[in-house]
Amino acid sequence: MDIAFLFPFILLIGVMFLMTRSAKNRQRQAMEMRDAMEPGTGVRTIGGMYAQVKEVRDDTVLLEINPGVHALFAKNAIGAVLDADEYERIVNGETEDEETPVVPDDASSLIESDDDAGDDRVELGKDEAKDDARAEAKAEESRKDDGESGSRSDS
Template identity: 35%
Template structure:
């Protein structure tokens, strides 16, 4: 019996590690996502798993309708909702973005042949 316990403790330890490292966090994330999907309501700004931003205009049991632009609406499954857009995200997006200026390239030195041709032209 004692020998059997000595052989089994590594498997028990692996089971506990599996539960703590994989199963429990996955269940917690799944519960959080389920709560987020259940809390969707009209007017909520969302992002889909495909990256489309929109505002919910209608909520059904397993589907939502989102408005992505004026006159453009999509019907998607609730499972396609990637997350709710927070006000911090919208503030970050609404800040005025400064246009990126292309870097100025340093003036290239003329090739030797061109420099000699220019030099010959000046001497005449």
């Protein structure tokens, strides 16, 4: 057998091995994170809800969503275990440092208005192309007119 024939198969097996290895590492890290939960820890569920851990069971976690409001979640539903400072910052709505860039909710603030644009605008030549097309159409029309109304003299 030729080694060139086996090379794609060896490459495919190697890629599959690396993919399964990285997936196992992610699963292991997620399990370690979930095992680190203890009562009083702040968490974020995979649905994006923030809560505080009240009780950790074998496969489930009892979370306190608001004072006196409890919900039972599967451990797999926990997306992240948060530091105490980060959890307090998120739940209490405290803003971060002033140096953090503000991301706009929509793209309208990212573009300049017509008043702000000034001479920095880049013309793409659309108007010139229209003018050229009109000029060519007029020239063609005048050539047709000259050909029809003109008389040929065969002398």
